[in-house]
Amino acid sequence: MIQTVLVTLGGSCKKLSLCYSYVAHKINKQKTALDAYISPDYIETLMSKTPTIEITEVTKTFKDITAVNNLSLTIYEGEFVALLGPNGAGKTTLIEMIEGIQKPDRGNISILGMNWKEHEHSLHHLIGLSLQETKFIDKITTEETLNLFGSFYKLEKKRTEEILELIDLQEKRKAYTVNLSGGQRQRLAIGIALLNNPRILLLDEPTTGLDPGARREIWKILEKLRSDFNTTMILTTHYMEEAEYLCERILIMDRGKFIAAGTLDELNARHGEGDLIEIAFENDFDISELNLPGIKKLKWLTGQSRAEIFVDNIAEVLPSVISAAKAKNIKVSELSSRKMTLDDLFISMTGRHLNE
């Protein structure tokens, strides 16, 4: 697999390093199967695992909007699953139905063989969750907030200490929650979700609005859960890096439906258009005239001087483009190429950006 970033004039170093860490991560990543499209290789692995959450033909409608439209999904023990989609895709509604906060109009949700109607109390003990943008009581400290929620689970204060260490907020234990930064507050929310050592963790947009540093802090905490506790996790997000980095299975949602599911590679293989070249010339240069094989799609950005070229393989197409330009004495002013991201994928499927 070639992961190349060619930087000529004005290329950015940031892109390079991001891409590098992405590759490094990929290598460590273990592949797992999809739900909707189980490939034969993984049937065996999955059969040996217990289904943790089984969602069957669930529908939820608000007034005139069908937020969740007849969805089915099975999540297995220890899986990290991302629900990726833009605002209004139905991610929160789906996750809140799993949390028991909302009731489906139709369909069934079973968690470890239990349901919300009959086993509310047991499920509260098994699930940990963080809501989208929870605020805490302003003039109550971090430590007091954890103690408060700990008391709902009848936990000792000792647990507060363990959580403070896990979410790295010991120094902020005496700080009022109103004075915490966005990242710290979100870490506190995750800390509360982890108080009862949940087997299932449900996080609704845990890093929305946070800067990259704060986001990484949260990823670190979640990675630790995977390695140390075999927690099953569902998170919603509209950051594709987050889904790629944390979750082995990605479900892309749009308008109440799953429009794609799988690992990043599988998604790209199935729906993606390979690699992407962004190129700019000093003069107009009609690439389509060249009739190069391997170009799947060509998208002009400004006139005929800047283009996005969707290709199967960069190594096949790029040298021919550059030599053709050289032959016509046209200078390449900017060039970068990268692997398709989930955002590119989402745009190619819906025509919109993920974080729109």
Place this chain on the structure above:
Amino acid sequence: MNKSLIQLILVHFKTFFREPAILFWAVLFPIIMVWVLGVAFSNKGESLRTVYVTGESVVPEKITGEKVLGKETGNVYRIKFQKASEPEAIRAVKRGLITLFIEVKGDSLIYHFDPLNSDAQLTHLILERSIADINAKNTSIDPLQATGTRYIDFLIPGMIAMGIMNSCIWGIGWSLIESRMKKLLRRMVATPLEKPIFFTSHMIVRIILGTLETILLIVFSYLYFGTRITGSIPAFITVFLAGIFAFAGIAILMASRTSKTEVANGLVNAVTLPMMILSGIFFNYHNFPDWAIPIIQALPLTLVADSIRSIFIEGAGFMEVLRPVSILCIIGLVTFSAGLRVFKWY
């Protein structure tokens, strides 16, 4: 003009007019308040003042029956003179039914009233002016200074009652709405927390804080004004607890649905303001028309204020407050269960 500015203004207008609750509290509610207050204070000239006449059985004709006085000033006062015994007159002052009584002693008239009460002073001036020719030389004023007849004695029980109300409505109601707004209620209900515990915690906090506030108020008024509780203290504690229960129920019902602070603001004012004005906290509610009195007397704040007043001033015991206490408990029970039934956790 700036396009975005116009758009912003339009959006604000739209949100205002599309929110029926806000519309009600911001537009209709003030109108209703103006109307209620108008009823209480308008037609002052037609309002009837009652003055008790005590002492000798034979009194000058000028101070019997109903008289229209002060015609020459352009502001007409109707005054009703009523024969009464002195203890009756003092009790009527304590209850705020009258502010002044005249004692006929030989050929002199003695006015009894609290000189600090401006309403009593006004009545005195009208009388002095109009009936001066009866026996001008021998009129005198005997200021009512005995504990229980002063305005402050009237005010303090009312303040205690109002404190109970505000503490519950703001303390419980506002905090519930704010927690809902911050999604804290939603977060809490997703834990094994038992709901009755949640509400009980609020009520306990109110009892403790209310006790502290009340003790402070009583100690202060004892030291500063010499106010004493003449009646039964256990009866007072019972009224206090029943009051907290009733207002906690009202607060929970009030805060059971909304998560908007604007609506919350309106709701809190809608519950507390009318009672503060109607229930005889600052002035006696007998100024309102007769038909309104039974309604006012059924308001929870009136029940609490009148009960505490009867214990503090008139020396009432447990039996006298049994009825208001039971009504308060019923109000609490009804609002509490209704509130829980419709309560929105998210």
